[in-house]
Amino acid sequence: MHYDQIISDTVKSNNSKIVMLVMDGVGDIRSPKFHNKTPLEYANTPNLDRLASESSLGRCIPILPGITPGSGPGHLGLFGYDPLQVTIGRGVLEAVGIGFDLKNGDVAARCNFATMNEQGRITDRRAGRISTEITESLCKKLKSIHEIDGVEIIIEPGKGHRFVTVFRSKDKEIGALINDTDPLEEGKSPITAKGENPPSEFLAGVINKFVQLGYDLLKDEHPANAFLLRGIASKPKIPTMRDKYLLESAAIAAYPMYRGIASLLGMTLLPAADSIEGLFKTYLEYRHKYDFFFIHVKGTDQAGEDGDFDAKVSCIEKVDRALPILLEHTPDVLAITGDHSSPCAMRSHSWHPVPILIHGPFTGADDVAFFHENACNQGSLGFFESKYLMGLLLSNAKRLDKYGA
Amino acid sequence: MHYDQIISDTVKSNNSKIVMLVMDGVGDIRSPKFHNKTPLEYANTPNLDRLASESSLGRCIPILPGITPGSGPGHLGLFGYDPLQVTIGRGVLEAVGIGFDLKNGDVAARCNFATMNEQGRITDRRAGRISTEITESLCKKLKSIHEIDGVEIIIEPGKGHRFVTVFRSKDKEIGALINDTDPLEEGKSPITAKGENPPSEFLAGVINKFVQLGYDLLKDEHPANAFLLRGIASKPKIPTMRDKYLLESAAIAAYPMYRGIASLLGMTLLPAADSIEGLFKTYLEYRHKYDFFFIHVKGTDQAGEDGDFDAKVSCIEKVDRALPILLEHTPDVLAITGDHSSPCAMRSHSWHPVPILIHGPFTGADDVAFFHENACNQGSLGFFESKYLMGLLLSNAKRLDKYGA
Numbered sequence: 135m136h137y138d139q140i141i142s143d144t145v146k147s148n149n150s151k152i153v154m155l156v157m158d159g160v161g162d163i164r165s166p167k168f169h170n171k172t173p174l175e176y177a178n179t180p181n182l183d184r185l186a187s188e189s190s191l192g193r194c195i196p197i198l199p200g201i202t203p204g205s206g207p208g209h210l211g212l213f214g215y216d217p218l219q220v221t222i223g224r225g226v227l228e229a230v231g232i233g234f235d236l237k238n239g240d241v242a243a244r245c246n247f248a249t250m251n252e253q254g255r256i257t258d259r260r261a262g263r264i265s266t267e268i269t270e271s272l273c274k275k276l277k278s279i280h281e282i283d284g285v286e287i288i289i290e291p292g293k294g295h296r297f298v299t300v301f302r303s304k305d306k307e308i309g310a311l312i313n314d315t316d317p318l319e320e321g322k323s324p325i326t327a328k329g330e331n332p333p334s335e336f337l338a339g340v341i342n343k344f345v346q347l348g349y350d351l352l353k354d355e356h357p358a359n360a361f362l363l364r365g366i367a368s369k370p371k372i373p374t375m376r377d378k379y380l381l382e383s384a385a386i387a388a389y390p391m392y393r394g395i396a397s398l399l400g401m402t403l404l405p406a407a408d409s410i411e412g413l414f415k416t417y418l419e420y421r422h423k424y425d426f427f428f429i430h431v432k433g434t435d436q437a438g439e440d441g442d443f444d445a446k447v448s449c450i451e452k453v454d455r456a457l458p459i460l461l462e463h464t465p466d467v468l469a470i471t472g473d474h475s476s477p478c479a480m481r482s483h484s485w486h487p488v489p490i491l492i493h494g495p496f497t498g499a500d501d502v503a504f505f506h507e508n509a510c511n512q513g514s515l516g517f518f519e520s521k522y523l524m525g526l527l528l529s530n531a532k533r534l535d536k537y538g539a
Numbered sequence: 540m541h542y543d544q545i546i547s548d549t550v551k552s553n554n555s556k557i558v559m560l561v562m563d564g565v566g567d568i569r570s571p572k573f574h575n576k577t578p579l580e581y582a583n584t585p586n587l588d589r590l591a592s593e594s595s596l597g598r599c600i601p602i603l604p605g606i607t608p609g610s611g612p613g614h615l616g617l618f619g620y621d622p623l624q625v626t627i628g629r630g631v632l633e634a635v636g637i638g639f640d641l642k643n644g645d646v647a648a649r650c651n652f653a654t655m656n657e658q659g660r661i662t663d664r665r666a667g668r669i670s671t672e673i674t675e676s677l678c679k680k681l682k683s684i685h686e687i688d689g690v691e692i693i694i695e696p697g698k699g700h701r702f703v704t705v706f707r708s709k710d711k712e713i714g715a716l717i718n719d720t721d722p723l724e725e726g727k728s729p730i731t732a733k734g735e736n737p738p739s740e741f742l743a744g745v746i747n748k749f750v751q752l753g754y755d756l757l758k759d760e761h762p763a764n765a766f767l768l769r770g771i772a773s774k775p776k777i778p779t780m781r782d783k784y785l786l787e788s789a790a791i792a793a794y795p796m797y798r799g800i801a802s803l804l805g806m807t808l809l810p811a812a813d814s815i816e817g818l819f820k821t822y823l824e825y826r827h828k829y830d831f832f833f834i835h836v837k838g839t840d841q842a843g844e845d846g847d848f849d850a851k852v853s854c855i856e857k858v859d860r861a862l863p864i865l866l867e868h869t870p871d872v873l874a875i876t877g878d879h880s881s882p883c884a885m886r887s888h889s890w891h892p893v894p895i896l897i898h899g900p901f902t903g904a905d906d907v908a909f910f911h912e913n914a915c916n917q918g919s920l921g922f923f924e925s926k927y928l929m930g931l932l933l934s935n936a937k938r939l940d941k942y943g944a
Binding site: 144524 | 604624629632916
């Protein structure tokens with residue numbers, strides 16, 4: 135019997151509302167560069183602290199000790215998809231992130247417009263970071279390529295110099311075990327696509343023809359006279375949140391990647407404002423329509439990756455000030471955590487356990503009246519892998535029966 | 540290398556005595572309904588607190604985070620049988636619980652006397668909760684059915700309206716993948732037994748004949764003119780505590796289910812008084828005869844399930860007052876914990892980690908002088924799955940060699 139099987143055997147439905155507020159990269163470490171306090175410690179957070187005093191606290195280990203997750207595995211863990219078992223290719227994330235409705239069997243690639251010299255070498259892997267508008271007009275040109283060897287080619291522009299290509303085949307199986315064409319270093323030629331098995335070999339052939347045709351269409355453009363494919367991946371076959379948990383789920387997230395992950399898990403994508411107040415107001419507006427809400431705050435991670443301690447503190451304080459909106463109709467179970475830590479002193483994602491707070495009628499209360507890393511070390515949730523969080527939320531919402539007699 | 544394999548490769552015998560005192564369902568949560576303290580916090584427990592100051596403390600996770608265990612999985616975990624791997628059917632628990640000596644291959648069912656109307660519909664699934672005496676006399680009637688299709692039928696009365704039927708076959712294999720005959724709702728007819736594979740189909744046929752013959756024998760009885768079979772299960776093949784740990788083990792438990800589990804694991808069932816002093820005195824009396832003692836206190840769980848905070852506090856205080864009896868000859872290693880939490884505010888089992896205390900010559904001491912949930916959060920044992928407890932007890936008893944050179 136596996137954990138997933140226990141959940142699936144014991145899960146039941148009721149009218150409870152669960153909210154998971156993910157402050158991306160919120161976890162941090164004390165550093166002498168930044169007052170020897172973490173942003174959560176340094177920030178003025180009366181609302182979070184009061185909530186902490188009525189909640190159970192702990193630390194989430196995103197993957198396993200010492201493993202730094204990307205945003206994909208970080209979020210998969212939070213939603214109870216074992217990030218060691220379930221993987222989502224980057225191309226797929228990008229495609230669903232711009233709202234593309236991937237079908238089973240589709241293969242998606244993240245693409246960058248790039249600059250190539252007369253020797254066929256890439257001189258700028260991002261084509262001088264051309265604007266979204268230019269990318270849109272170049273994509274229109276590429277869209278004249280509809281089909282190669284019976285495989286439909288679908289081009290969708292993204293932000294800046296980025297676009298997505300989706301390969302869709304009706305008759306013939308296509309595979310995604312294909313290398314990036316991006317040489318990663320400037321001064322090198324794009325890499326020829328190669329497949330690792332017959333369906334991937336077939337698609338690699340299609341991709342190489344697509345590259346040739348596309349470069350021909352762009353040859354008089356400047357600076358974007360080429361493009362590179364990365365993260366070629368098939369849409370994964372994963373159960374939705376409804377399948378796994380009997381939850382009607384919705385995502386309130388402004389950024390493409392998180393909307394993409396949510397949509398792959400079957401969440402409805404709700405309108406997401408840029409402001410934190412706006413995110414919380416969306417919850418209030420839709421709270422009767424769904425069982426589970428994923429609310430994503432991006433600013434904490436951005437600040438961490440920029441090494442901008444003050445910006446991280448400020449984002450945390452904004453969340454704290456907006457919290458009363460969310461608590462106007464307190465969800466039955468509320469979790470506040472992050473998908474990983476992004477310490478300012480590291481300017482990157484990290485492996486450090488993330489503070490977690492669960493508030494609900496059966497969480498009890500710990501001897502802790504602050505929401506920050508060291509306070510959470512003392513909590514009654516202990517240290518646990520993120521993949522167990524959904525089980526805890528379902529239990530707290532009385533949505534799990536007991537296991538065994 | 541699996542954990543079980545390490546234990547089996549490194550375990551050795553010595554003269555140490557290990558006592559595991561299980562306060563069933565002792566874990567709890569703070570609730571405003573009950574003084575914002577858990578029963579362990581609220582209770583006056585000078586002996587437990589003094590012991591805590593000389594022990595290592597932590598929190599046991601019965602199964603995995605968020606999973607609420609039944610008593611079976613809860614206890615299996617404490618004895619080091621992975622509750623995700625080892626399962627004991629309810630019929631088997633009931634049979635061994637009333638002291639029935641199940642043989643390999645036996646299939647057991649929990650049975651209820653019930654009331655059926657003239658249309659063959661069940662009008663009371665518990666036959667008005669008839670007395671144990673009436674159940675005993677009705678079982679005598681049913682005992683006239685000795686054998687059906689070569690399968691021996693053994694009837695044993697239980698408490699109240701309950702009895703156990705054991706099916707034993709000498710020649711032909713019998714299976715237990717058979718549905719309950721209990722329709723679960725009143726106003727419905729008993730369900731015909733069906734087997735999921737040939738040996739179970741065969742026994743299902745036997746069961747249907749047994750039901751017919753039995754109902755004929757009871758047709759003039761009132762209110763118990765029918766019976767229902769539930770939890771049909773085979774005796775599981777699991778190693779004993781002697782096999783796994785080289786421990787001669789004994790159980791001091793008054794309640795059938797816990798005696799049942801202990802007996803399936805090869806423990807000797809010692810006489811168990813109703814009072815907690817009595818349980819501890821039994822330990823004193825038999826302490827030279829066994830290596831390992833499982834002492835089971837039921838009152839904490841009962842009080843939790845009743846939502847009776849004062850009764851839970853009182854039971855904890857009784858354990859505390861009786862503790863000096865146990866400590867008259869302090870075992871080499873003493874563990875005090877529960878099989879799960881049963882918060883008064885929930886009136887049911889729960890997933891919350893259980894306080895654990897291990898006392899012995901090599902446990903050291905933590906910065907904690909209380910035995911309760913929040914104190915245990917600070918302990919040196921951390922949060923760990925119950926299935927690792929036996930390893931900790933064996934190590935503390937110097938019964939495990941090191942792993943690897």
